[in-house]
Amino acid sequence: MERWRGLKDLVQxxxxxxxxxxxxxxxHAAKLPFDLLEQIPPIATPVKGIRLVHDTMVSGVHVAIRLVNRVAGYTIDGVLFVVEQQKEPAGTPGEGEASAPAAPDGGRGTERASP
Structure with a gap:
């Protein structure tokens, strides 16, 4: 299982x-065109607003990508934990792990199997 966790960590x-x-x-690629367009007085103000919208949208998309990536990592950790628990004989702890990996919300809303 450690190999799968390592692979998950690398991909994440x-x-x-x-x-x-x-x-x-x-x-960076959008910086030069925006800089040039902002030097044209009649359109300088709208271009500043468009740059702000552009940069905000680019950041928002990448924040969403990283959030989905993190949630996928927690999900995979949970799946690996369940698979690991099913491989073990009843009543024996596995490789030093006594409980499920901690969830990002501190474990609220998750059920843990009793030993």
Whole structure:
């Protein structure tokens, strides 16, 4: 199971770091056109607003990607825990784990199997 957890961690880190890098690149790529357009007095004010909307939307999309990535990681951790528990003979703790992995909400709303 540790290999699966390691693979999950690698993929999760790749998605998180990739999203941050793409977000930076997208904002950087739009910077020059916005800078040039803001130098034209009649459209400078609307372009500033459009840049703000653009940057906010790009950030929002990447925040959502990273949130889904995190939730998927917690879900996979839960699935791996259940699979691990089903492999064990009744009444024996597995590899030092006595309970399910902690949920991001501190475990509220989750049921844990009794030992």
């Amino acid at each position: 880190d790749a998605v998180d770091n990739g999203s941050r890098a793409v977000e930076r690149l997208q904002k």
